[in-house]
Structure formats: C-alpha cells, structure tokens
Amino acid sequence: MTARTLLGLAFAGLVLIALAALPFFAGPYAVTLMIGMTGYVVLATAWGLFSGPTRYVSLATVAFFGIGAYTVGVLSETLPYPLVLLVAALIGLAVALVVGLSTLRLAGVYFVIFTFGLAELIRQVVTWYEVNVTGTLGRYIFLPVTPEGIYWQLLALAAATFLISWGIGRTRWGLALKVIGDDEVVASHCGIDITRLKLALFATSAVIITLVGAIQAPRWTYIEPSIVFNPTISFLTLIMALLGGADRLWGPLLGAIPLFLLFEWLSANFPNHYPIILGLVFIAIVFLLPKGVLAALESRLGKGGAK
C-alpha cells in the first residue's frame, strides 16, 4: 500500500468521523436531510457498482429496496433487530442470485425491461401473499430506532459500500469488469468467466440496496407494497448515478448529493411546480452531461491542459 492510498484512507476516515458527529451539532431537520441523502448516496453507489462497469441499466433498485423494507415489516416483532437486518440481506442475496442466474445473459434494452418488470412482479407477489394468506396488507413497524440510529447505520453502510467498490477496482476483478464493459466477446475470449463475475457483482449491489430499504423502513411506521415498491426510487437512483458518472468510484456520490439537495429545495420552495422542474432537470442532464459530471470535468480540464 502506498503512502498516498494510506493518506486517502485516513482522510476518508476523518470525513466519516465528522459526518458521524453531525447529529450532536445540527438539529433534527439536518439529520432527516442527511438520512435521505446518505440513503440515496448508498443506493446510487451500489447501483454504479454493478451497472457502471457492466453498463447494464437496472431498474430493479426498488425491488430490492422493497424486499428489505418488507422483511423488517414482517419480522420486526419476532426477531431481534440485527438478525432482522441479516435475514433481509440474505433474502436480497437469494433473490439476486435467482434473478441474476436467469437474466444476466440478457443484454441491452431487454435487461432494462426485465428489471423494471421484476420490481412490479415482486410487488404483486407480496400483495397476493398478503391478501390471500395473511389477510392484511399493511404492516406496522414499531422499533425503538431513533433517526440518529438510522443515520449512523446508513453511514456505516455507505462506508462499507465505498470500501467494497474501491477494493474491487484494485483487484483483478476490477480489470476483468472493465474488459466486460468495453467488449463482452473479447472478455470471454480472454478467459474471463463473465457470468459468474456479473452475478457476484449484481448480488453484492442487490444486498446493499436491500439493506438500505431495511434500515430506512422503521421511519415510516406503516408500510404496504405501494409505499415500499415505489418505482420513483429506481428512477431517482438511476438519474443520480448517471449525473455523477456511474463508472467512477465517486461519481454516484457527486450525482446524488446535488440532486438530492436540489429536489429538497424544489419541494420546499416550489411544491406545486416540482414535477415540471424535475422533468426539465432530467432532460438537461441527458442532453448536457450524458457521461456524467466527472467525465465532463475531466474532458474540460484535459482540453484546458492541451491549450
């Protein structure tokens, strides 16, 4: 390990400590904001973990997010909280493996449509089960978790996600992923086991997303499928990761934070025009920054240097 990476790690650790200390200085509204923001940072980074290198656009974010939240809803009264989180992660993993095995051979737009359908499928299955087996649709979550507790859990999850993402980039896996992203045929000719690699990555990303849903669920007290399987979550995650640049470690972070703050500012100041402005922002991102903020910055700096 070079001195530079050590320095970087130390700096990241300091930032993490500063963020963790925030609830002691800032008011409850700041904590609420940070919960939302950290949640989306983790979602976007986890999304970028799989979709960045492989360029598979997944709209299944909310499927796993909802699985996590629902698991907490179902088990919060019967199991201790850490075990509930563990079970949620395991369910997310199992679903990701089944889905991954059956679909990662799909490519392009077929994969997008499949993942979008997956979220709807899981929502309908949960609804069907609740209607026909348990006879209730809503689930109550009465857990003694404070907003600060939720924030710290999300922060820890964010740190873990960045470590995983950074770690993968430094291994042979990271290299192999870059090859897959550039050309799958070449990758398979190089002897890379494409399917297994993609599956492992998809599963990792899915488990993290599941945990975000599970950690945030106690904030809502009451959940039902239409609340936790809200497709907006998938779209927001996607646009945040794209804005930042999904194939870079810090890209999703740089997309999630400004967009989250923008949405918050819009809904506080322009509650009645929010959907219109949101649509315009989406269009602007796609037209002006198709490769993300980081890539745009680099190309601009690069040009500046050439002059």
Next chain:
Amino acid sequence: MKSVQRRHVLRVMAAASALLATGIAPGALAQDRTSVKIGYAISKTGPNAGGAGITTLPNYQLWVKDVNDAGGLELPDGKKLPIEVIEYDDRSTSEELVRAVERLATQDEADFILAPWGTGFNLAAAPLFDRYGYPQLAVSSVTDKAPDFVKRWTKSFWMLGGGHDYAGALAGIIKKAAADGTLNNKVAMVSVADGFGIDLVTAARPAFEAAGIEVVYDKTYPIGTSDFTPMINEAKASGADSFVAFSYPPDTFALTQQSQVADFNPKLLYLGVGTGFPIYGKNNGDNATGIMSLGGIDPANAENAAYRKRHEEVTGQGPDYWGSVITYASLQMLQEAIKRKGLDREAVSAELSTGTFQTVLGETKMEDNQLRTLWWTGQWQNGQFVGIAPADRAGASQPILPRQGWKK
C-alpha cells in the same frame, strides 16, 4: 478578588441567558406575532392525489378562507390573528411526507400541523407529530387499531372509525332484513386487493358469520381491474340477494355501469369508496336510489346543509358524503380549542381530548381520542346520501329495501 470577579461575571451571564431563554424571548414573540402558522403536507401529485383532492385539501382551503374572512383565528384574549398557510406536496411517498412534516416542525416552526391524507400516511407522520408535540387530527384513515394508537401517541386523534365498525353495521342491516323476510341470508362479496378492501373484507367475514349470514361468493380482485362482468355474472348466479363490493372509486363507477348492462339487480347493493362522491349521485340520478355505502349525513341537519352549499361555492366542487364533513369538523374543533386555550399545543391537545365542541356535525366530542359518533352505513335516498346505521342515532333514516331495479 480575581475569582470573585469571574464568579460574578459567570452569574450575570447565566442570569442573562436564562432570562433570554425563558422570559424575554417568548414575550417578545407573542407581541410581534402577526399570524398563526398552519402547515400541512398532502398528496397533491401521485396516486393519492385523487382522494386527497376530494376529501382533505378542499376542506383545508375552505377552512382557512372561512377563518381569514372572519378576521383570523381567535385567541383567548379576544385578539384575532390571520392564518398563514405553509403547504407541501408529499408526492404520495412516505419518505417525502416524513421529511415535509419534519421541515414544518423544525424549520418553519409551524404553530399547528394538519394531518395528511390516508391511513398509511397518518401513521408515518404520527411519531413526528408526537415527538414535536403537535396534536394530530387524523380523519382520512380507517383503522381498527386506533385504541392502541392513542396510547402510543397521546396527542393523536382518529376520527373515521375502523373496518369492524363499518362491516358490523352492514351485517346488522342484512341480518335485520333477512329476519323480516325482505332478503335471503346470502351475500355475494367482492373486494379490491388493497388497503381499504382488505381491511373491510377481513372484518366483514367474521361479522357476517356472527350474524348468521352465509357468504356464497367471496372474490378479491387486483387494483386497476376494469372488467367486472365475470364477477357480476357469478354473483348473479350465486343466488344471493345482497351484493357487497369493498371497492375503490374507479371500480365503484365501473361496477354500477356494468351491473346495469348485465341487468344485475341485487335487492341490496353495497359499494365502496366513490359511492359518496357527489358526482356519483349526479351521474346515476334516480338509479342511485337505494345503493348503500360507508358514511352518510343527517339530511335534517341545517348546519351540515349550509356547509355543503358553501363548500361547493368556494371550492367549485361538492364535498363527499363520508370524510369531507368530518375533516371540516376536525378543523372547527381545532379552531375552537385554540380560542379556548391559545397557541399552547399541550393545552390545545388536552382540550381536543376532553372538550365538547359545536361543529357542522352538531355537538361533537372525542371518546378516548376517537370520534365514534359516525354514520357507519348510508344509502342514496331522494338525491342525498343519508345515514341509516347506527339506526338508533338521532337523524338516522330508514333503509329502503329491497332496492328498486335499474331504470333504463
């Protein structure tokens, strides 16, 4: 000498800050106060916007207009302050609602926060109302767990009853009519596979069984269903005199139309949300007569009639016959409690819990933080949706059974 000085300085500072914190600041605020901040977050967009836009939002707007036209909210000292509204759109997502309520409480420092629309959303907001000490007048939420909730959140008020109340009242009506020989004791029942439908049907099954009513057809359909012909045909063939649908507005309208097309004439027809919308009565005219649903009004209550007229004039649409008037009454209770106790939220909550209020519903009083004087079943009669159960409540109309056939 030195230490004495330091102590002296410290003491003065402590006294000054204590004075600033407790004495001066609120006094100055009360004098400078030029308005009362009332905030709410409601679903103006997204899937919940339809319900919120009929039952809740127009009443919030009507109430604010009524109060401000009268010079503002009256305080115990007789002074009137206009209402300043802070309105947010929760976009039908829980997380957005949670953040908006937190914003209202901590950033905007609203004096009072009005409840959101929907059972799930009122529950999502309840811990926040509780933590920041705001009374929560939850109207548009039907839940059997209200007695538990009022223990958990002592300033929460639940004002629309629970599934068991509505199902039990319906079972009572069918049981009585079956005993008279007006109906047979068979029921065909369909329900939407979503919160409302499931709550009601889960409560209805044991209620019917306890009343000795046989459920001969019991089917659940997914939300968004538009073709009910198969269900109508099966219900028709089931031999039941009563057809019950715990449906959502689009389903309610579709079931009405398709029953006419199929010439399906159950002697008792009970439909879900939407039956109490004014547009339902307008669209179906004479054919609405005899159709039952949840809610209702006392047609002889003049105050309620005046409220309905004003609602239509101010908001451009009529109020529904179920939650609307309760929503408006809940605001009148808040207004009166503020008049009696001022802007102290603790005292206002206590007053809401124990006081008796004169509202558009007549004399209104909470029981265990719940409004229990409600119309559990209503029926369209002479162009109005009137309350028929509980039958022993003052102002109850007599149910018309059997229902007339469709006129074409």
